[in-house]
Amino acid sequence: MALLSLVASHHNKDLNTLEQLSVGSDRLGNTVIGSTVTGAVVLPTCNRFELYLDVTDPVAARAEVVSALSSMTSLEADAIDAALLAYEGDDAVEHLMSVSSGLESMVVGEREISGQVRRAHIDAREAGHLSPALDRLFQSALRTSRVVASSTGLGTSGRSVMSVAFDLADATVTWRGANALVVGTGALADTGIGVLRGRGARVTGVYSPSGRGGEIAARHDLEVVTAEDLVEALEEADVVLACSGGESIVLTPSLVAQAMSSRGHSLTLIDLALHRDVAAGVELLRGVNVVRLEDVKFHAPGESMAALETARAIVAHAVARFATDESGRSVDPAIVALREHVFGLLEREVARVRPGPGADPSISAQATATEAALRHFAKALLHTPTVRAKEMAESGHTDEYLSAINTLYGLDVAVPDDCCPAGEIDSPSA
Structure with a gap:
């Protein structure tokens, strides 16, 4: 069996495409289970659509997913196939751990994503399409996210997609005493009611389509x-x-215009639904202000390079421990040290090419493509040394491998026990 992840996110696709891919996501797991797919976890959020699979044939499994999505959405099969990035094996493990730790989020370090990963894990278990390998993967990813949260500065500011959206709405909303309506009944709505009340607003009601x-x-x-x-x-x-x-669509131009015709004050709509609740063009109505996910993406704050490097190192430790069985434990420090070295260089290069807020869209697109290429290169660079590490350990040549890593890269492979909370990562209670 092999792990396969198919991913479309705000990094590589527009939100409209993500919205279409997520149509029918609650049925997708059961739909794709078959001869080549033995386990499936679907992770749709406001800015990503991801599918984690336990498969016997990655190529055939991808084709089955594309076919299923084509029948559920308005997208052509070719468009779906082009939208999905594939991660296999260790790459799939690393991607989920990075996602659950907030490293791939629109607002880097946000903590909401770990709850969404947990919900996807539970949903797959309750629906009966969670394989043992995927169960182990998601448990490990959630433990890793907790270690990242407790060991770095990521997420301590409390920044999230919702907090950034509410901050943008500050320009048009006087929160204390404001009347607020919530559209939706999910986890975001639950969280949003607390945030609204925390800012002094009076939540008057909830509408569910x-x-x-x-x-x-x-x-x-x-x-x-x-x-x-x-x-x-x-x-x-x-x-x-x-x-x-x-x-x-819930809030159409005609509906909102009807409401605005008998009022003399402005209305602010915060639309955080992946499948848009607020129709395009509503923001053109007099007195109506709309905050959308695209605005959040544009204004999302950055995080310090030191915190990112520390988080990436923790993820590297977790991936190494997930991927290395007991026979390869003796080379674990070497794999970890090498991953830390490569990913540290990667993060510095990514920071150098990433444009600042307000950059021209063409420049941002080029930077995104460059970042994707750098990440692909880093993973390709690590693949062979990781495979060779396991082979050398199994054949009793661990010392030779450790010596080679030290000679070639100047890395101290005798990694101190306290350099990373590996015990927390491995512990089921973490």
Whole structure:
């Protein structure tokens, strides 16, 4: 069996494409299980669509996924195939650990992603398509994310997609005493209600396009807004948090225009739904301000290079330990040291080519392509030494391998026990 990850994210695709790929994501896991796929975990978020598979044939499995997505979405098979980046083996392990640690997020270091990874893991288990290999992978990734959070400065500022979006809305919303309406019933809605109240807003109600607003309304002591009452609720609202995760537009230009016709103050709509809740063009209405995921991506803050390098080193340790069985434990320090060395160089080069906020789109696109090429090169560079390390350990030539690494790279492969919280990474209770 082999691990395969198929990925489309804000790094390489526009949000419209991600939105289309995520249509039917709740059914995709069961759909692809078959002769070549024995396990599947689907991870759709507001800025990524990822599928983790336990497969016998990566090529055949990819073709089955593309076919399934083509039947569920409005995208052609060729467009789907072009949108999905593939990671296999150690690369898939490293990618999930980086994702769950917030290193691949729109807001680097944000902690919301670890909860979304956990939810995807639980959903796959409850649906019956979580293989033992994927179960082990996701448990390890979640442990690693906790170690990164506790051992680096990443995420300590509390920055997230939601916090950045709310900060952008500061320009048009006076939070204390503002009337807020929530559209949606998922985890983002749950979190958003707390954030709104924390800023002093009065959450007046929750609207669910699917009609399932009763549970979240009861949990937060809110009124349920029905479709018939939606215009009236919009008339009274100062701000709307839209994060339904449904597959159709909720707030159309005509609906919002109807609500705006009988009010004399502005309305701010914060749309964090991957499948947009707020239709294009609503922001053109007089008195209406819209904050979208594209705005969050543009204004997302950066993180310090030191914190990123430390986080990457922790991920490298975790990947090495996941990939190395007991017969190869003696070369673990060498694999870890080599990964730290390569990824440290990689992060410095990526930081050098990455443009700042407000850069021309063509420059940003070129930088993204360069970064992807650098990351691919780094992983290719590490592949053969990692394979050889395991082979040398199994044949009893560990000392020769360690000596070669030290001679070629000048690396101290006698890694101190406290250089990385490896015990936490390996411990099920971490």
